[in-house]
Structure formats: C-alpha cells, structure tokens
C-alpha cells in the first residue's frame with residue numbers, strides 16, 4: 001500500500017442539462033489518500049465546492065460495491081477508468097500518482113443523453129429489456145425447482161452472462177456506440193436455459209429491433225466492449241446472439257419451434 | 262387506538278391457508294378498475310408490482326434510481342433460505358419456522374414467521390422458472406450452502422451475487438408487465454409524502470429528480486417497498502441512496518413505527534480505513550463456512566501485528582485464539598451474527614484487535630486452501646476475494662482477511678398487521694420497510710426471503726380483501742387533500758433550500774452516524790442513550806440553522822435530495838434512542854449492557870418485554886406514544902439462548 005497523500009488536477013465535464021452546451025472545468029483535488037475510492041475522491045472535491053457555495057459535480061452512483069451498475073465515469077479515455085474488470089466505484093486512488101491530471105467525462109452515445117455533468121440517461125437499456133428480455137411466467141403454478149435439472153456447465157455459463165450489471169460501459173467504449181454486448185448477455189443467459197427456449201427466437205428479434213430503434217450503432221467486431229466491460233462479459237455472446245437472430249430470420253417462428261423438438 | 266395484528270384463528274400450520282380462503286376476492290373483470298401505487302422496485306416492490314399487474318390491476322411503480330434494476334436488493338451477496346430439504350438433512354417448514362423464531366430472539370410474530378417458512382418453498386420454484394441461474398450440482402440439481410446460526414444446509418445462492426440474480430428475475434417479470442401496459446414505471450422520482458383522505462391512503466406526492474416537478478398521484482392503495490434505514494449510522498453496508506424518507510413521512514401521517522432500535526450488525530465487513538470512507542463493504546457471511554476467525558492470544562502479538570513488524574501468517578498456531586470455535590464448539594464460526602459481532606468487539610476491547618486501526622480480527626482461509634485447494638476456494642468465493650483485494654490492496658489467498666462488524670440491516674420499520682397493512686388503512690409496507698417477521702433477527706438469508714414472500718405471495722391475497730371491501734370508486738388528484746399535501750411538501754423543500762449555513766449536509770450525517778454507532782450500536786447503556794438523546798436534539802437544532810444546501814429545486818440537485826434524507830434520519834435517530842432506552846432487556850442485536858448473563862450473553866426479559874413496540878407520532882418535537890403488541894408463543898416455548 002502506498003503511503004502519503006496525493007494532489008491531483010481534475011478536468012471535469014460540466015453540463016447543466018441535455019439542452020445546454022457543456023465544457024471542461026479544472027479542479028484541484030488535494031490531500032487525497034491512496035486508500036480512497038475514485039468516488040470518495042470526488043466526494044471530497046464536492047464537499048469543498050459545497051463549502052464555497054458552488055454546485056457539486058453531479059455523477060451517478062449508489063451501491064459503491066460494483067454491482068448496481070449505476071456509476072458511469074469515463075476516466076482518462078476509459079469507461080470505469082484504466083483498470084480491467086472493475087467499475088468506477090471499485091477503482092482506488094492508489095492506481096494514480098501524485099501530480100497527475102485526470103480527465104473525467106460522461107458516457108458519450110446518442111442513445112444516452114446527458115442528464116447533468118457526468119450523469120447520463122440509460123433508460124434505453126430498460127426499454128430493450130422490456131421488449132422481451134424475460135421468460136413469460138406468472139407468479140404461482142410453476143414446477144418444482146429441481147424438476148428442471150440443468151447441467152452445471154450450462155448453469156455456470158448462463159450465470160456468467162447473467163452477471164451483466166447494465167452499466168453501459170460497452171456502449172461508451174464502442175466507436176459505433178453499439179449495445180450488442182449488453183443485449184447478447186441477456187439473450188445468451190435465457191437462450192442457454194431450458195426455461196428460455198419457448199420464446200428464444202421471438203426474444204432475439206424483439207430485443208434487436210428495440211436496440212436499433214433506440215439509436216445504438218451496429219457491431220463491427222472491434223472488441224472494445226469486451227475489453228472495457230467491468231464484468232468481463234464475453235464477445236462469444238454476440239456470436240450466439242447473431243446465430244439466434246439469423247436462425248429466427250431464416251425460419252418462420254413455428255418452423256424454428258418444430259426444429260427444436 | 263388499539264393495535265390489532267389480525268392474526269387468524271386456528272392451528273398455526275393452517276392459519277395462512279384458512280385466511281386465504283376467508284379473504285374477499287376482487288372479481289377478475291373488476292381488477293382493472295383499481296389503481297395501485299407501489300413505491301420501490303427492489304425485491305419486495307418489483308415482485309409485488311409484477312404479480313399485481315399479472316392479476317389485472319393497474320400499477321404505477323416508483324424508484325429514485327435511474328432504473329428499477331438498481332434497487333439496493335441487487336447488492337445482497339450470500340443467499341436465500343427455503344425449507345426444501347433437498348439435502349435430506351432434516352429440514353422442514355417447521356424447522357425453518359423454529360430457527361427463525363429463535364433467531365429473532367422470540368420477538369417476532371409466530372403466525373407471520375410460519376407463513377414465511379411455508380411460502381419459502383414456492384419462492385425458489387418461482388425464481389427458477391424465471392430463469393434465475395442458481396448454483397447447481399454436477400447432476401443438474403440445485404445446490405445449497407449453510408449460513409450463520411443454522412445447522413442445516415438450506416440456503417440457495419448464485420455465487421456471491423444472489424440478490425442481483427433474484428432482483429433481475431423480478432425486474433424481468435416487471436418488464437413483461439411494463440411491455441403489456443399494466444405497469445407504468447417512474448424512475449428518478451422520489452416519494453416525499455402520503456396523501457390520506459378520511460384516514461385512508463389514497464396517493465402520494467413525488468419530486469421528479471430531473472426537473473424538480475412536485476406531482477401528486479392517486480390510487481386505491483399505496484404500497485411502500487422502500488427498504489431499510491441502516492444509513493442512519495452514516496457508515497453501513499447499504500447503498501448510498503438507501504434512506505428512510507418514505508417510511509418516515511408515512512409515520513408522520515399516522516403509520517406506527519415498529520421496533521426502530523432493532524438493527525442487525527454483520528460480523529464480516531471490511532474494517533473502516535479512514536475518515537474519507539463513504540460506506541462499508543460486506544464480505545458475505547458464507548465465508549464463515551470455510552474461513553476461521555481468530556485473534557492473537559496476547560496483546561503483545563497484537564501490537565506487533567498492528568505495527569506491521571509481524572505478519573499474520575507468521576503467527577504460530579499456539580499464539581492464535583480461534584475464539585468462536587473455543588467458546589461455541591457446537592456452532593464454531595457459524596454462530597449467529599450478533600454473537601460473532603460482539604465477540605469481535607470484545608477482542609478489540611481487550612487490545613487484541615489487528616490491522617492499522619486495531620479495529621479488526623482475522624478471517625483466515627489458509628486451512629480451507631490446504632484442504633480444498635486454491636481453485637476450489639476461488640470458485641466458491643472468488644468475486645468476494647477480488648472485491649477485498651480491490652478495497653484493501655491485500656491478498657486474502659496469502660494473508661487472512663481483516664474483518665469487523667458493521668451495521669447492515671434493520672429489522673424495525675413500519676408496523677404492519679398480518680395483512681401487511683400499516684395503521685393507515687390502504688397503506689401497506691413490504692420487505693425491509695416493514696417491521697414484520699424478523700423480531701430481533703440475527704440470521705442471514707432471511708431478508709431476501711421476506712421481500713419476495715411479501716411481494717409474490719402475500720400482498721396479492723391480502724390487498725384484494727381491502728380493495729374488495731372499499732370498492733373501485735375512482736379516486737383522483739382533484740380532491741383538496743392532494744393539493745394540501747403537495748403544498749406541505751413544497752414548503753419543506755423550500756425550507757431546505759433556504760439553508761445557507763456553513764456545514765455541509767454530509768458533515769451532519771457523519772456526526773449523526775458517530776452518535777448512533779457510539780451509543781446505539783453494538784452495545785447500549787442507559788447512560789449512553791440518555792446522553793445520545795441530548796446530542797441528537799442539539800444536532801437537529803443546529804442542522805436547521807447551519808446546514809448548507811446548494812442549487813435550486815428546478816434541476817438535478819443531489820444536495821437537496823441528501824438534505825431531505827438526512828433531516829429525516831436525524832428524527833428517526835431520536836426515536837431509535839427512545840426505543841432502545843425503553844427496552845431494558847437485551848435481544849438480538851439490541852445488547853443492553855445492563856442485561857446480560859454471567860457469560861456475557863444477551864439476556865432477555867420475557868416477563869416485561871415480550872412485545873412489539875409500535876410508536877405513534879404525536880406532533881413535531883412531541884414525545885411519541887408507545888403502543889404494545891403483546892407476543893404470544895404457542896408452538897415454541899421461550900428459552901434462554903445457548904450456543905455453547
């Protein structure tokens with residue numbers, strides 16, 4: 001653990017709301033302990049802004065444990081900062097060094113309009129899920145949990161895809177602002193499990209259609225999403241999704257069902 | 262007003278089935294004539310919203326995050342209990358019921374807890390059907406682990422991310438109903454008040470957190486599913502946004518507050534590292550299945566460890582005190598949370614604490630790694646270990662983890678009857694927001710169970726009864742009560758915005774947290790609580806004079822949001838202290854130093870305190886009135902705790 005406190009310069013994107021233009025503003029972050037998380041460092045800056053009667057920097061965050069998917073900072077050109085496999089809230093100041101200048105921006109994508117300063121509107125992700133990212137089952141009247149055995153390898157693989165926290169870093173990292181990694185994670189989770197089979201092809205069609213409607217770009221296999229994803233969701237999900245999508249297009253829904261049986 | 266818990270008559274095991282039959286039903290064609298308001302989209306809120314919409318009601322759901330999927334439930338790590346007996350190790354509905362009553366230190370309602378145990382079985386099936394990827398055995402069947410305070414293996418889990426997977430399941434059920442047009446979700450909306458007409462809840466007032474618009478919403482019933490209030494302690498394992506505002510404002514409108522002083526302290530958190538810290542991080546209790554808790558045997562060794570001249574792995578076996586295994590051989594490291602927590606505190610008080618601050622004990626995996634291999638340990642707990650490395654910069658595969666207790670979960674909340682109704686008819690409270698089912702709970706994996714039980718399997722029945730009795734007559738926001746409540750909310754917001762003092766809201770929150778942790782935390786004394794009361798009253802007066810709130814209402818304003826929540830926490834803090842002062846016994850995490858056995862165990866006083874404390878608000882700065890719901894135990898008899 002490194003000792004001693006750090007002094008940093010922050011270049012922060014400030015923007016009142018989606019309608020007004022934004023700009024970078026410089027702030028000094030002084031006496032920063034290496035044990036602070038990145039967000040705690042921003043808290044300290046915000047406390048001093050508040051003392052001066054200035055508006056604190058607005059950013060989204062909640063759990064601060066890397067699981068809610070709410071934090072979303074673009075730090076020195078990387079979503080969630082320079083370290084792999086973690087979210088901004090888990091990034092600690094020991095990653096930086098004394099005297100460094102850190103640039104902090106919001107996610108930039110047409111489908112994610114700016115809310116204020118560093119916070120963006122990611123409701124497009126919710127709408128994609130609403131288009132079909134579920135298994136249609138009502139409460140009650142379901143079979144016993146053990147009546148549907150699932151091989152451990154399949155369950156584990158479904159789980160790996162299910163760990164997506166919906167943060168949007170994949171979109172922010174992609175030069176096309178594609179949401180394919182996010183969408184394919186849900187498609188893969190449900191597509192692997194027996195519970196997800198009946199709606200498998202309809203699901204992929206509706207989710208992809210909604211994704212296009214929201215204005216996300218298309219995937220050109222650059223792989224930036226996988227590299228920046230804090231949950232290390234794999235690109236193979238996208239291949240799986242494409243596969244299901246083409247199957248769904250080639251055959252009519254009923255035929256696809258026939259084939260599966 | 263007399264409290265009526267509305268516990269159904271008849272034998273315990275038949276109460277719920279019989280009650281379901283006796284409840285009035287709303288005819289399917291009439292359901293669409295009812296509008297239901299649900300505040301909160303965590304496990305309790307999302308499951309309730311999805312289920313009620315499936316039945317045909319029109320639902321409006323609110324949350325303050327940008328998406329329902331980010332509710333705090335997402336953070337639960339360890340698991341969810343269910344009496345499936347898949348392990349064939351002797352579990353049953355009755356045993357889960359019995360363990361939970363005992364774990365609640367006989368301060369929970371028998372009828373509620375039995376229902377919870379019955380329904381637990383359905384919860385797992387429901388989640389599996391939604392595609393929740395629970396952990397599985399090689400044979401394809403569901404896997405289980407055991408949790409603190411339990412001698413059977415009944416906890417279902419999804420790696421260390423059970424809450425996330427359960428919430429995503431409920432969120433997907435909710436999404437399906439949004440798609441179908443039966444639920445409308447209002448994200449980034451904060452509920453700031455309840456509207457009552459003729460004593461019944463008929464709507465809410467919200468603030469749109471993007472525009473500042475203060476709006477009213479009408480419905481035939483209002484369900485609060487707004488989570489717990491651990492953040493009254495400032496540092497807790499809860500998300501930063503978790504707060505008590507919705508429950509507290511409802512309390513001020515007439516909903517009684519039950520057992521506010523009952524907080525659960527979790528033994529395995531990453532210790533505090535400095536003043537900058539904004540929250541604490543839990544290391545799942547499941548770690549105690551394989552990790553061994555110890556402190557150095559002597560103060561001298563502890564000192565060397567604190568200074569860093571000695572490393573934990575260099576401490577000889579003989580110099581280690583595996584204090585939980587030594588004192589509680591039957592449960593060992595799996596003793597209930599309060600016991601593990603208090604023992605860690607004792608070590609620290611004896612000068613045997615470790616880590617830079619001295620406020621920690623070790624949780625050691627060396628034996629497990631030797632026995633199972635690093636790969637197996639990694640597969641079981643990998644993500645938790647990674648999180649620990651991130652935060653502390655230490656490697657728990659090489660050195661034991663440092664852990665210390667932290668506030669984690671609140672068992673108090675709005676008082677509700679068996680139907681989950683608060684003392685305001687038409688206003689319901691579900692999940693962590695209510696006080697029910699838990700008593701002075703010291704067990705893990707039961708909060709998730711309760712949230713989903715309330716949302717999927719209880720409220721759909723009990724709410725129907727109220728609606729059928731009150732009828733579908735349209736309620737709308739043109740009634741003067743809506744405008745009146747809205748004006749009250751606007752006045753409160755303006756009062757906060759006018760605060761242009763010298764101290765930030767965050768600083769007040771931290772001060773409040775210090776008072777609460779010091780005097781109303783792991784151990785409480787009559788003297789300390791009296792002192793705390795004065796301190797809080799002074800803090801409150803100072804807040805309304807000297808706080809700084811920046812910005813204006815008509816925009817995104819985190820400063821304003823925070824200020825409203827902290828103001829409510831300060832008031833709640835005072836009530837918690839009153840409640841703790843009144844309860845001159847120890848139970849669960851409420852440890853009154855004056856009430857302990859010769860061995861230092863919590864000593865209950867069943868003669869005088871076998872009741873639920875339900876507090877009634879009597880006006881600003883007036884003492885609250887205590888009502889008692891006497892608890893009767895028919896199926897289990899009260900016995901002194903003993904884990905030795």
Ligand SMILES: Cc1cc2nc3c(=O)[nH]c(=O)nc-3n(C[C@H](O)[C@H](O)[C@H](O)COP(=O)(O)OP(=O)(O)OC[C@H]3O[C@@H](n4cnc5c(N)ncnc54)[C@H](O)[C@@H]3O)c2cc1C
Nearest residue numbers: 301302303304305325334339340452488692693706708709
């Ligand atoms: C770190 C951690 C780990 C845990 N692990 C476990 C575990 O392993 N097993 C277990 O059983 N339990 C566990 N718990 C406890 C459990 O997670 C919670 O008790 C449970 O998830 C609470 O669910 P809920 O639906 O009641 O509330 P929450 O999930 O907290 O949801 C609250 C909802 O209310 C909304 N809300 C709140 N106030 C307002 C307002 N004024 N206006 C509008 N919306 C509002 C929020 O937006 C949110 O949607 C854990 C808790 C923590 C902190």
Ligand code: SF4
Nearest residue numbers: 164165167168170229
């Ligand atoms: S795929 Fe990864 S980067 Fe994209 S939303 Fe999910 S967790 Fe975030």
Ligand code: FES
Nearest residue numbers: 064067069071089
């Ligand atoms: S704040 Fe929840 S993931 Fe970062």
